[in-house]
Amino acid sequence: MELLGAATVVLLICIACLFSFAAWRGRSGKGKMPPGPAPLPIIGNVLQVKPKNMSETFQKLSEEYGPVFTVHLGFDPVVVLHRHDVVKEALVDRADEFAARGPMPIGDRANNGLGIIFSNNEEWLQLRRFALSTLRNFGMGKRSIEERIQEESEHLLEEINKTKGTPFDPTFLLSCAVSNVICSIVFGRRYDYKDKKFLALMNNMNNIFQMMNSKWGQEKEKPNSSFHMKNLITSTFDLFIAGTETTSTTVRFGLLLLLKYPKIQEKVQEEIDRVVGRSRKPCVADRAQMPYTDAVVHEIQRFISLIPLALPHTVSKDTRFREYVIPKGTTIFPILSSVLHDSKEFPNPNEFNPGHFLNENGTFKKSDFFMPFSAGKRICPGEGLARMEIFLLVATILQSFTLKPVVDLQELNVTPTLSGTSNVPPVYQLCAVPR
Structure with a gap:
């Protein structure tokens, strides 16, 4: 009886696999969904898609199925866009059709579809316009924001000075500095790095960023408006998440790379000394x-x-994309790493080489492939602020300090600890020696 029961289970699994395979074959091909690996019942392609390094998995699948392909994460199909031309075509050239935010469990649980990051349709448009206009009113793109960053960088330098050249982990100090810039914009004040409420906010943002790996007035005369208190609070927190963890993590990763490549650090310092000097x-x-x-x-x-x-x-409706049709509601993954690591645009893309952005005569070289903030209508609204902060913080730190590793360069690991939703640098320490 036990053998008969086991045989029945195996038979049912085989039948389910056959039905799943037949359904998959019927849904994919020209005029249908993009091709992709055959999914298993219930779990889809989970065995093939490594959660800890999805970008590498998608790279290998793109070599087999092309730049537009389908994977199944459980029951749900996901269309993957893997290459600059297809990412640009979807997010920029056909922005209206691909602008809607896809489902994210962390966003649904934490924000209930509110805020800027996870909302859609008219509500998202209203909140994004409001956020951009408010940030502009608070000084986004103006000198006042630059002055706030410069002021906070002074406090950051003071804290680094306190280490007296001994090893320290820069994570906390960088997060505090970047977060304080947002605080000065939104609340009109900065906080001491030991303030308990400030530390609680920092801890919450850090936790959410890891999991993702993601009194303003009401307009009472418009009861259906997006500008209700809960939505505005959520939108404010979105700005903190997008404007703190991403920027501080980028700077932290940047300092690690400068430790790993001291000659690059020296060349940056030489340019700072030549152009800026030490007096300002x-x-x-x-x-x-x-x-x-x-x-x-x-x-x-x-x-x-x-x-x-x-x-x-x-996609908010059935959408013909290239030779395929993507059904309404299908999740789209535009793989930014496939653009940023394109070997034709950036030779040896897995090597850290500033020459990727330099002409032969040493002038700066722009690239359409540079889209770390995404592209199109969903591009990060704080891109201008983030780029300003990263440049000023890196330049200000290197103007005052030479960064030294606490281990041999060969032992210094620059491989991300998470390679799913976000690439986070490994934990490390450095010594900041005054210049």
């Missing part, structure tokens, strides 16, 4: 005269590919 702090206007430093900052963002898969998108 670097400013955004200096960037035009500092092509090597600008190239290093761009290469940091390119190399680390902080959000390799971007945040998921979806």
Whole structure:
């Protein structure tokens, strides 16, 4: 009887697999869904898609199925866009069709579809416009924001000075500095790095960022408006998440790379000394005269590919894309790492090389493939602020300190500890020696 029962189970599994395979074959091909590996019942392609390194998995699948392919994460099909031309075509050239935010469990649980990051349709448009106009009113893109960053960098330098050249982990100090810039914009004040409420906020943001691996007025005369208190609070927290953890993690990863490549660090310091000197702090206007430093900052963002898969998108209606038809509601993964690590645009893309953004004569070289903040209508609204912060913080730190590793360079690991939703640098320590 036991053998008969086991045989029945095996037979049922085989039948389910056959039905699943037949259904998959019927849904994919020209005029249908993009091709992809055959899914198993219930679990889909989970065995083939490694959660800890999905970008590498998608790279291998793209070599077999092309730049547009389908994988099944459980029951749900996901269309993967893997290459600059298809990512640009979807997010930029056909932005309206691909602008909707795809499902994210952490967003659904934490935000209930509210805020800027996880909302959709008219609600998202209203909140994004409001956020951008409010940030502009608070000084986004103006000198006042630059002054806030410069002021906070002074406090950061004071804290680094307290280490007196001894080993320390820069994670906490960088997070505090970047978060305080957002605090100064939103709340009109900065906080001491030991303030308990400030530390609680920092801890919550860090936890959410790890899991993702992701009194303002009401308009009472519009009861159906997106501008209700809960939505505005959620949107504010979105700005903190997007404007703190991503930027501080990028700078932290950047300092690690500068430890690993001391000659690059020296060249940045030489340019800082030549253009800025020691009597004043670097400013955004200096960037035009500092092509090597600008190239290093761009290469940091390119190399680390902080959000390799971007945040998921979806299509709001049945959409013909190239030779396929993507059904309404299908999740879309635009693989940003496939753009940032394109070997034709960036030779030897897995090597950290500022030359990727330099012309032969040493001037800065722009690239359409540089999209660490995504692209199109869902591009990060704080891109301008983040780029300003990364440049100023890196330049200000290197103006005052030489960064020294606490282990041999050969032992210094620059491989991310997480390679799913976000690429986080491994924990490390450094010594900041005053110049």
